[in-house]
Amino acid sequence: MPVSIDIIPFSGSLELYGEPDFSSAFSLAGHVSISLSSPSFMFQRRRSTTRALMQSLTVTFEGQSEMITPDIGYAPLRLCSITRELVNGEPVDLSNEGHEDSNKPCSWNVIFDIPVPGWLPTTSAYGDRNAVEAGTRYALYATATFIYLEDGSSSIFSSFCSPFGCRTHTIHAPRCPVTLVRFAEVPSAPSSSSSTSVFPMALFIVDAQLGKDDTETAIPPEVLKKIQVVASIPTAVTLDETSVPLILRLQGNELDASQRERLRITDFTVDVEQTETYRSTTSLDRVARFMVPPRTQQPPSLPLRNAHSVHTLYEIGLLMNPYPSKSTSTRSFSLFDPSNSGKYAISGDGRIFMNDSPEGDATTRSSSENWYVLEANIPVAPEPHQLDWAGLRGRRISENSPLFSVSHMMHIALRCVYEQPDGEIVSERLHFSLPMQHVQVAPPSIMPPAEDRTIVGEIELHKSAPYSQSLPAYSQLFYSNGERKIDYSTPLPLYEPPPSASSSSSFTLDHSDDNRKSI
Template sequence: MPVSIDIIPFSDSLELYGEPDFSSAFSLAGHVSISLSSPSSMFQRRRSTTRALMQSLTVTFEGQSEIITPDIGYAPLRLCSITRELVNGESVDLSNDGHEDSNKPCSWNVIFDIPVPGWLPTTSTYGDRSAVEVGTRYALYATATFIYLEDGNSSIFSSFCSPFGCRTHTVNAPRCPVSLARFAEVPSGPSSLSSTSVFPMALFIVDAQSGQDDTKTDKTSIPPEILKKIQVVASIPNAVTLDETSVPLILRLQGNELDGFQRQRLQITDFTVDVEQIETYRSTTSLDCLARFMVPPRTQQPPSLPLRNAHSVHTLYEVGLLTTPYPSKSTSTRSFSLFDPSNSGKYIISGDGRVFVHDSLKGNATTPSPSENWYVLEANVPLAPEPHQIDWAGLRSRRISENSPLFSVCHLMHITLRCVYEQPDGEVVCERLHFSLPMQHVRVAVPQINPSAADRTIVGAMEFPKSVPYSQSLPAYSQLFYSNGERKIDYSTPLPLYEPPPSASTSSSFTLDHNDDDQNQSHNNFLICIYTNTRTPKPKTLILSCNI
């Protein structure tokens, strides 16, 4: 075919910053390259001129989510479908006149810019490990419609066959995968004096629930009115990066409402910590879920409208060769600990465990001093750096915390305090106070490293670094402005002290010549890319410029 199109994005990955937001969007830009060449023919010594009339050109960004689990089977969902028409109004006449015999085709580049919703989940693979490429995926698709025009150099054979062929042709570009990654915004200031994390510490006033100790055989327990007087405040970071191998934990205990005898008999001997990752797979989505995630309606979902790049196993489910083992089941869950198998998560409290006993004594009772503070327990909870187990869904690796229509990941830190109490009759009973804290696992962008002096090249009076990704160094919009458009200002950085300007004798000056002045004025030109068009084998960009 003499005409072909190809999608060339400026980047094959799109970085989303901040929390998923339904009111935000990110730009995915690039161009669609249209190539036109003259096919060779045995009936002609010289290639004829190819002319084509481009009637339409569309580019579509589409995202899809698929799951396959052994118990609930296969489920597809179209996350988004955004189409942009790049040829509006009149058709575009394309011709390779004068370059018919060139080995390289003539090309035209049409610029596109698609707003990608800010709530979309990241590109990831999940589900049955035996299925390849199942999960959340995104791609760009392009379609063009052409009419091949006749010219005076057409051969007798092509003129004879033209009435039998369709003059309108549809050309599709190869699928262009695009990867979406989400990064959390790292606070600019220090997180906390007692935290080793880059994120600030969050406070949780917990309502600990009591439970029998595993080693207990009878029904004797600590009186509930005593356990209710124990106040617990926990602190963990607002977010934990996937690169961190430990999580700081601070527990504050207080028992001001306990009397002196209860303080003497109550001990906190140890506490146990565990970090759990819970993955939830869903085969169906409710109407509320579809409206909340702003996905396309039912009419644009499979099977009414199949996915553009569905997994091959979907045909087996459609023809009935594969069936769902549990038709009434709509969710499947996989949960596991993020600890190394050798880590028990148990921390022993030093001393006799009477954390609520103070030095101020009156008779046989212990009363709290006026300056009594919380009893503080600090620990760095280690996480497994690499996955160590595998099951039906693959390796049990850490993922970021996210929520999507078919797949969601959440993290919880489970904490258990072991309490020992001596009854008035001398009997010792044990009980556990347990509670869970929600965690947020995120991914942060790798900080940019300034090139060294050896990696710089001096050109004239200006210094340019080598191989510096300028496009990657631009910060996200949410890092510079608030959601209402107001600029973010970091007042923690002090302004430089005022210094008087240097004297005229010590200052250096230079004079711009006419060429420098013209070059300086050319920097004030505002460039607008319409689309690139060329009649030569090497593409050139056509731009419009206006002075401001």
């Protein structure tokens, strides 16, 4: 075919910054390349001029989620579909006149810019591990409509068949995948010096619940209710971090002297759990919450552009949902290495609520508020080590999407030992859980080596520095109301008078005829 189109985005991935936000959007830009050439025929000495009238050119950004699990079957969902018409007004006349015999086709680049909603989930694969390419995916699609006014196929055979052929042709560009990645914004101010995380610590006033051991007698509730617990973990944990700082503050000011003597805190256990929720249906409230297209634009009313091959087996009935009444499926697992028990012993005899700390106790306590402080770095397995129906049990970022959600919790249990007035030793565990946020941060910008830098006067030029590494996200420069963010912690540089001799530079742009034209 003498006319072809191709989608060339400025970047194959779109980086989203910050939390999912329904009121924000990110720019996905690029151009659609239109190529026009003259075909050659056996009985023609010279190629003829090809002319085409481009009536329309549309580019569409579309996202989809497909859920495939052994127990709830297959579920498709269209996340978004944004179309832009790139030919406005009159049709565009394209011709390769003067370049008919060139080995390179004439090309035109039509620029597009699509606003991508800021709430969209990231590109990820999930569900049944045997179903390749299931999960959340995004892609660009382009369609052009042409009328061939004159082409190089003017032969006896083509002239005979032309009255029976359609002069209007629709051309589709090859599918162009786009990867969506979400990065958390790292705070400019460093976190506490006692924390190993780049994010600040969050405080939780804990309402610890009793968890009675089956073989042991419970501690009197009036004693346990007097224990106050405040926990601190980072507001977010990056996927690159292999440990999570944890700070527990315990206080028992309401305990009397006898209870302080009898009560001991011997140890505590910690576990970090990841829960993945898979859904086969989307309720009306979730549709309104995530602003997905209406049901008239969802399968089966409007099939997905690039649906998984297994959908055909479900449509013709070769595969059925084994549990029709079940709409959700979950898997939960620990992010600890199997060799890590998660148990931490407290030094001393455990009587932490006494006025004086045991000698040699490595923990610290605030003298003003009489808090007993426990600090620990909780190790997290750097690599997945188990496999099940959904694949490797690896760490994911915390996110919530219509068909797939990932949440993280840190479960903590304090072991309390109490001596009854009759001398009987009883124990109890205080359980509580802290919500966690696992995020991904953008890699740091890498300075090019010295051989790739050129010094011109006092200006340092980089020979090949991608602009995507030097341009920060909009949310890093401006607030949501449009006001500019100013970091007052960085002092302004001292004033230096300009040099007396002014310098100027001139650049020469080399132009080569590559048979490209602009619309």
